[in-house]
Amino acid sequence: MKCCVGIDLGSTTTKAVILAESGAILGRGITNSRSNYKIACDVALSEGLIGARFALVASALEGSDPAAGSGRALLAELEHGLREQQYRSQLRVLSEVMHRFMAEGDSDALREVVGEILAAMERGAAELFRSGASRKSDFFRDLAGSIYLRLAEEAAKTSPVGFDRLVGLFDKAILDVENRPTDAGNFGRHARAALSRLPEAPAALTRAVEEVAEVTLDLACTVGTGYGRATLPFPKEQIRSEILCHGLGAHAMFPGTRTVLDIGGQDTKAIQVDAEGIVISFQMNDRCAAGCGRYLGYIADEMNLGVQELGPMACRSSRPVRINSTCTVFAGAELRERLSLGEKREDILAGLHRAIILRALSLLARSGGVSDEFTFTGGVAKNPAAVRALRGLIIDNYGEMTLNISPDSIYTGALGAALFARREWLRRGSPGSGEATSDRGAEGGRAA
Amino acid sequence: MPTPIDPKAPAVSAVCKEDSQLRQKRMIAEHYHRLAGCPGSGEKNAYTFVPGNLTELLRSFDLLPVLPEINALQSAMRGKSREYIAVAEKLGHSEDVCTYVKCDLGMMKSGNVGPTGERLPDPDLLLLSYTGCFTFMKWFEILKEEYSCPVAMLHVPYQADGVVTEEMRRYVVAQLKEKIIPALESVSGRRYDEDRLREMLALSARAEDDLVAVLESAKHRPSPIDAYFGGVYYIGPIFTAFRGTPEAVDYYRTLREEVEERKRLNLGPVTPDGAVDRERFRLVVEGPPNWTSFREFWKMFADEGAVVVASTYTKVGGVYDTGFRHDPSRPLETLADYCMGCYTNLSLPSRVDMLSRYVKDYDADGLLVNSIKSCNSFSAGQLMILREVEKRTGRPGGFIESDLVDPRYFSAANIKNRLESYFQMIEQKRMHAVH
Numbered sequence: 001m002k003c004c005v006g007i008d009l010g011s012t013t014t015k016a017v018i019l020a021e022s023g024a025i026l027g028r029g030i031t032n033s034r035s036n037y038k039i040a041c042d043v044a045l046s047e048g049l050i051g052a053r054f055a056l057v058a059s060a061l062e063g064s065d066p067a068a069g070s071g072r073a074l075l076a077e078l079e080h081g082l083r084e085q086q087y088r089s090q091l092r093v094l095s096e097v098m099h100r101f102m103a104e105g106d107s108d109a110l111r112e113v114v115g116e117i118l119a120a121m122e123r124g125a126a127e128l129f130r131s132g133a134s135r136k137s138d139f140f141r142d143l144a145g146s147i148y149l150r151l152a153e154e155a156a157k158t159s160p161v162g163f164d165r166l167v168g169l170f171d172k173a174i175l176d177v178e179n180r181p182t183d184a185g186n187f188g189r190h191a192r193a194a195l196s197r198l199p200e201a202p203a204a205l206t207r208a209v210e211e212v213a214e215v216t217l218d219l220a221c222t223v224g225t226g227y228g229r230a231t232l233p234f235p236k237e238q239i240r241s242e243i244l245c246h247g248l249g250a251h252a253m254f255p256g257t258r259t260v261l262d263i264g265g266q267d268t269k270a271i272q273v274d275a276e277g278i279v280i281s282f283q284m285n286d287r288c289a290a291g292c293g294r295y296l297g298y299i300a301d302e303m304n305l306g307v308q309e310l311g312p313m314a315c316r317s318s319r320p321v322r323i324n325s326t327c328t329v330f331a332g333a334e335l336r337e338r339l340s341l342g343e344k345r346e347d348i349l350a351g352l353h354r355a356i357i358l359r360a361l362s363l364l365a366r367s368g369g370v371s372d373e374f375t376f377t378g379g380v381a382k383n384p385a386a387v388r389a390l391r392g393l394i395i396d397n398y399g400e401m402t403l404n405i406s407p408d409s410i411y412t413g414a415l416g417a418a419l420f421a422r423r424e425w426l427r428r429g430s431p432g433s434g435e436a437t438s439d440r441g442a443e444g445g446r447a448a
Numbered sequence: 449m450p451t452p453i454d455p456k457a458p459a460v461s462a463v464c465k466e467d468s469q470l471r472q473k474r475m476i477a478e479h480y481h482r483l484a485g486c487p488g489s490g491e492k493n494a495y496t497f498v499p500g501n502l503t504e505l506l507r508s509f510d511l512l513p514v515l516p517e518i519n520a521l522q523s524a525m526r527g528k529s530r531e532y533i534a535v536a537e538k539l540g541h542s543e544d545v546c547t548y549v550k551c552d553l554g555m556m557k558s559g560n561v562g563p564t565g566e567r568l569p570d571p572d573l574l575l576l577s578y579t580g581c582f583t584f585m586k587w588f589e590i591l592k593e594e595y596s597c598p599v600a601m602l603h604v605p606y607q608a609d610g611v612v613t614e615e616m617r618r619y620v621v622a623q624l625k626e627k628i629i630p631a632l633e634s635v636s637g638r639r640y641d642e643d644r645l646r647e648m649l650a651l652s653a654r655a656e657d658d659l660v661a662v663l664e665s666a667k668h669r670p671s672p673i674d675a676y677f678g679g680v681y682y683i684g685p686i687f688t689a690f691r692g693t694p695e696a697v698d699y700y701r702t703l704r705e706e707v708e709e710r711k712r713l714n715l716g717p718v719t720p721d722g723a724v725d726r727e728r729f730r731l732v733v734e735g736p737p738n739w740t741s742f743r744e745f746w747k748m749f750a751d752e753g754a755v756v757v758a759s760t761y762t763k764v765g766g767v768y769d770t771g772f773r774h775d776p777s778r779p780l781e782t783l784a785d786y787c788m789g790c791y792t793n794l795s796l797p798s799r800v801d802m803l804s805r806y807v808k809d810y811d812a813d814g815l816l817v818n819s820i821k822s823c824n825s826f827s828a829g830q831l832m833i834l835r836e837v838e839k840r841t842g843r844p845g846g847f848i849e850s851d852l853v854d855p856r857y858f859s860a861a862n863i864k865n866r867l868e869s870y871f872q873m874i875e876q877k878r879m880h881a882v883h
């Protein structure tokens with residue numbers, strides 16, 4: 001079966017969106033960007049393809065037994081099971097690499113402690129992926145890293161092996177684990193393993209999994225975009241700028257969109273699109289990344305918080321502090337000064353969010369203003385404090401208007417790229433175009 | 449409708465140097481050499497600025513012009529500007545000050561060694577023609593402290609309504625007669641010789657005819673020249689020391705012949721990395737180029753087959769394509785008109801008119817603005833210009849930001865990103881228009 005793919009190689013995360021021939025979204029994949037772009041791209045793609053296969057299983061199930069209400073719940077179970085299998089398979093790779101790194105000259109004590117930590121991680125895997133469990137992140141590095149650190153800290157208390165040694169070993173190994181291809185994308189194997197652990201899997205589900213595992217997903221055309229697009233192994237005509245991809249992606253999600261704001265890790269873009277999603281003007285921040293996603297990362301580090309904790313904390317503020325600097329370094333200084341003056345963390349954070357949005361507003365103004373409908377994309381669109389500040393400032397400056405934020409906003413660029421890929425494929429005179437392979441496409445499954 | 453293009457074909461072919469390029473190189477080197485020899489030869493010089501410069505008048509007194517902006521950009525192209533700017537910043541000049549100024553001051557403080565490696569003479573006169581940029585005054589105030597030589601100031605009224613009136617002309621001519629010419633007489637020790645000036649102005653007009661023909665050759669498809677990156681070479685002799693000289697006449701004649709031949713053969717412009725064989729985008733560019741990464745900057749365009757068919761930067765010394773030519777029959781009046789007509793002296797509405805006309809006359813895909821971080825004079829109002837030209841022409845505008853001679857302000861990845869996006873935006877619009 002043919003599908004078209006968009007890859008968005010961002011500075012912090014790499015995203016993939018898989019489109020069916022009809023243009024409907026089949027799957028999405030995300031991973032953290034790393035030193036080896038090719039692998040980041042492969043991992044995001046294989047995650048996206050797994051998502052696509054789940055979509056196929058779902059549509060097969062719905063077709064076979066429309067009355068089966070438990071189908072969706074079962075599918076969710078299956079997905080948890082599959083994630084667990086992927087996690088386990090990566091844990092095995094981690095263990096192998098760590099043991100390899102310890103081979104020469106390391107003490108037995110170290111080998112023993114590491115072995116125990118890894119075994120405990122293996123034992124905890126099922127709990128981590130049971131349905132309803134909350135995970136801080138879906139990236140192996142973060143997930144395994146935080147558990148490893150916790151276990152290492154405990155182990156160091158009672159063993160002669162120092163915590164630093166344990167952490168150093170993990171840091172070295174995780175790079176290796178991330179930068180080598182894994183078999184995490186093997187849908188058939190992991191799904192079968194997950195199925196075998198599901199009590200009473202209905203025959204229809206087993207059949208659907210078997211069928212879907214056999215389907216060949218043929219990548220008819222791939223287009224790359226994002227910060228690292230130049231490093232993607234694609235020919236030039238299969239590379240599109242982020243501006244165009246965010247414009248088209250936002251248009252596909254919300255066809256009424258006229259202005260798009262994307263706050264990414266490294267840059268902020270203000271984009272104007274016409275009724276067809278064609279970019280008519282744009283502005284980008286220049287050489288300084290102040291006010292971009294990275295700025296929030298820096299603030300989070302300064303405050304010893306996770307990035308995703310910043311927004312909710314800032315939302316608790318009732319008296320935001322006025323912060324003027326979006327220069328990352330100044331903001332750090334301003335932050336420490338405010339803290340020393342006894343200002344509340346949430347008030348300072350609310351001020352910082354406002355400062356970022358003020359800067360974005362200047363770019364928006366320069367790109368031609370904000371028009372209804374306005375769509376906010378990129379990682380920062382998930383941050384409630386940023387959204388709140390944006391909403392307020394837009395109303396103050398431009399009046400009431402529709403502000404669109406998709407829960408899948410992080411995939412906007414990849415979606416745009418996938419739509420370009422599909423156009424390219426159609427342009428080349430694709431066979432059998434227009435045949436719907438899935439009617440589930442999110443965002444209304446708008447074809448380009 | 450644009451011709452369909454094979455996107456996979458390389459845009460640039462082999463490198464070649466044209467006769468005019470070599471000739472210009474020689475002319476400029478000889479000029480700097482002559483300047484270096486001033487203390488020995490007794491020749492005198494005047495430091496002055498490019499916009500609306502009075503080269504013929506200076507030359508008619510046998511004074512050699514020295515142009516600090518040109519020295520600064522030459523320093524940048526030789527990779528010296530970082531060091532010079534650092535020297536100026538040590539003296540207390542802030543990061544935001546026009547980097548031409550800092551580069552020039554740094555060069556002066558580092559021994560005033562010019563682009564050919566020879567020391568430039570101290571100024572015998574600071575001739576400040578004030579055309580639109582306040583920074584010029586401050587710049588020469590600083591130089592005056594250093595050199596304690598006379599300063600003559602020509603105040604050029606701004607064309608607020610987009611026209612030169614008779615009063616404005618009289619005002620400039622009066623200054624020429626009462627202030628500038630006496631100052632030149634006193635510094636040079638020669639009497640004002642109007643006949644000599646007329647001869648020079650006649651030579652100017654001839655060179656100007658050829659320059660305009662060269663710049664207008666870009667109306668042809670494919671354009672045989674790049675009117676921005678290539679254009680800055682073409683304006684070299686006419687806006688620096690050579691207007692009114694037989695060398696300039698010869699240079700522009702040769703250049704015109706070369707360009708006409710390229711046009712006849714349907715060849716694209718020559719770039720340092722080869723000729724652009726496939727013209728994919730035709731652009732009008734507003735704003736000065738970046739000099740520190742000039743070649744890299746140009747390559748970003750050439751690699752995409754983007755050719756600049758008209759630019760305003762090539763009009764900073766003076767605007768000729770609206771019909772102005774130096775007129776020997778009214779020497780001082782024509783000099784006054786020239787000063788008032790230079791690009792930096794035009795109002796924003798006149799700039800919008802000019803750019804919209806360029807987009808249409810040269811059948812460009814759109815207007816690209818290169819906004820200069822440290823130049824308030826050029827950069828103010830550029831976004832308004834962009835929007836207005838977009839509105840009038842219906843062609844998309846693009847906006848990039850860099851600097852003149854400060855390498856710290858040039859972010860290649862950022863500029864490339866924006867350029868790529870802009871080119872793809874044009875392409876997308878084009879494809880849409882076809883479907």
Ligand code: SF4
Pocket residue numbers: 546547548549581582583584792822823824825826852
């Ligand atoms: S016009 Fe711009 S570049 Fe020229 S001197 Fe003035 S500030 Fe500097």
